Amino acid sequence: MEESMVKNLVEKVPILKEMQKGQEVVWINPDKVSFAESMKDCELSVEDVEDAEARLKRFAPFIMRCFPETKDRDGLIESALTDILAMKNRINQKYGSALEGRLLLKQDSHLAIAGSVKARGGIYEVLKHTEDLVLEQGLLSVEDDYSCLAEPEFRRFFEQYTVQVGSTGNLGMSIGIMSAAIGYRVIVHMSADAKQWKKDLLRSRGVTVLEYESDYSGAVKNGRRLSDEDPKSYFVDDENSRNLFLGYAVAANRLTGQLAEKGIAVDEEHPLFVYIPCGVGGAPGGISFGLKQVFGDHVHCFFVEPVQAPCMLTGMATGLHGNISVQDIGLSGKTHADGLAVGRPSGFVGNVMKPMLSGEFTVRDARLYDYMRDLLEAEDIFLEPSACAAFQGVIRMNQSEEIRKYLEKNGLTDKMKNAVHIAWATGGSLVPEEMRKTYKDTYLDE
Numbered sequence: 417m418e419e420s421m422v423k424n425l426v427e428k429v430p431i432l433k434e435m436q437k438g439q440e441v442v443w444i445n446p447d448k449v450s451f452a453e454s455m456k457d458c459e460l461s462v463e464d465v466e467d468a469e470a471r472l473k474r475f476a477p478f479i480m481r482c483f484p485e486t487k488d489r490d491g492l493i494e495s496a497l498t499d500i501l502a503m504k505n506r507i508n509q510k511y512g513s514a515l516e517g518r519l520l521l522k523q524d525s526h527l528a529i530a531g532s533v534k535a536r537g538g539i540y541e542v543l544k545h546t547e548d549l550v551l552e553q554g555l556l557s558v559e560d561d562y563s564c565l566a567e568p569e570f571r572r573f574f575e576q577y578t579v580q581v582g583s584t585g586n587l588g589m590s591i592g593i594m595s596a597a598i599g600y601r602v603i604v605h606m607s608a609d610a611k612q613w614k615k616d617l618l619r620s621r622g623v624t625v626l627e628y629e630s631d632y633s634g635a636v637k638n639g640r641r642l643s644d645e646d647p648k649s650y651f652v653d654d655e656n657s658r659n660l661f662l663g664y665a666v667a668a669n670r671l672t673g674q675l676a677e678k679g680i681a682v683d684e685e686h687p688l689f690v691y692i693p694c695g696v697g698g699a700p701g702g703i704s705f706g707l708k709q710v711f712g713d714h715v716h717c718f719f720v721e722p723v724q725a726p727c728m729l730t731g732m733a734t735g736l737h738g739n740i741s742v743q744d745i746g747l748s749g750k751t752h753a754d755g756l757a758v759g760r761p762s763g764f765v766g767n768v769m770k771p772m773l774s775g776e777f778t779v780r781d782a783r784l785y786d787y788m789r790d791l792l793e794a795e796d797i798f799l800e801p802s803a804c805a806a807f808q809g810v811i812r813m814n815q816s817e818e819i820r821k822y823l824e825k826n827g828l829t830d831k832m833k834n835a836v837h838i839a840w841a842t843g844g845s846l847v848p849e850e851m852r853k854t855y856k857d858t859y860l861d862e
């Protein structure tokens with residue numbers, strides 16, 4: 417992007433100036449409208465989410481057969497929703513947050529099979545592709561018991577096909593593990609940020625891992641090119657995939673049941689606030705889209721990004737979405753939060769979220785390690801640094817003039833004692849012990 421253009425943007429969108437300096441910011445989305453209005457021109461609907469949910473149910477017997485650890489939930493890949501009162505007390509004391517209401521942790525960090533939020537979108541997309549293939553060939557009908565897909569004759573069928581994906585790590589793990597279990601040839605194109613242990617784990621499952629010097633966008637670009645050359649290869653396109661997005665969105669309906677079990681209401685008097693770490697946007701976007709379908713105007717969705725890689729915020733605040741990168745405004749795109757190391761946002765997600773998202777927070781890397789230690793000490797729960805970004809929202813909630821105005825404008829100020837806050841923990845359970853130790857001892861001075 418030309419320098420003069422960037423200068424113009426910064427004049428029009430003043431928050432960019434703070435972001436260029438690497439400062440933490442709080443941004444309220446000026447384009448948010450009522451839920452009803454936000455759905456008017458939306459290309460996706462609640463039926464699309466229901467369709468995805470039904471597909472995951474059809475695959476449950478197959479998943480249970482391949483991954484016995486999913487038996488407890490009858491083959492559904494779902495995570496616990498946990499009260500974290502000790503963490504709430506800790507952050508109120510340590511950071512002076514004065515957070516009211518109830519604080520919960522959605523533990524997608526502990527989702528079966530892939531140990532991250534990617535177990536929702538990534539696995540769903542592989543299953544959707546699989547169903548498309550077998551239905552097209554007349555090998556199965558939607559009424560059949562899908563557990564037969566684990567039989568050798570189906571495996572031999574899937575072995576002719578390849579699945580490819582570009583990844584900073586966790587998406588590759590979920591697509592790689594699931595595709596290999598079904599029988600596909602799998603190639604994961606890993607960006608420079610991807611951790612060695614993730615590459616090792618994938619190779620141990622028979623996945624081909626190609627490594628790139630470049631960032632995420634470069635790995636995606638080359639992966640897509642190689643896949644397009646092969647008619648029997650399917651490329652999972654994290655930047656544009658509607659399937660991934662809908663796989664994430666299924667989280668919402670299931671959350672309703674978990675809230676009800678805890679006797680938690682979400683309505684006019686009991687607002688729900690959700691804080692989700694954001695990379696390219698698919699996971700937080702899909703989850704938020706699903707939550708909006710269920711809770712409408714009563715849920716307030718916030719994304720959190722690293723100060724050096726706030727790609728979704730850059731796209732949303734400028735209105736340029738996928739047509740601008742963090743490098744364009746002079747940021748490095750480099751962060752310890754490997755799952756969030758994305759320089760250019762999904763334009764598709766940006767457009768869907770534009771009328772729905774409440775706002776964004778950015779966070780310095782050093783804090784992610786502090787929040788990680790806080791949670792570990794207070795609750796004995798380990799999250800990877802990327803996932804800890806969620807706590808930036810929780811902590812900043814009562815410390816920002818922008819948020820105060822947002823609450824006032826939406827008539828929420830006196831309802832905050834009844835509020836429920838969910839920090840969406842997006843990854844961590846597969847991180848090896850050695851790596852956890854390194855993380856625990858990491859202190860950055862910034």
Ligand SMILES: *Cc1c(COP(=O)(O)O)cnc(C)c1O
Nearest residue numbers: 586695696697698699755842843
């Ligand atoms: C991928 C990922 C995210 C963000 O998901 P996007 O779809 O890239 O926005 C957040 N946290 C972790 C741990 C992730 O792996």
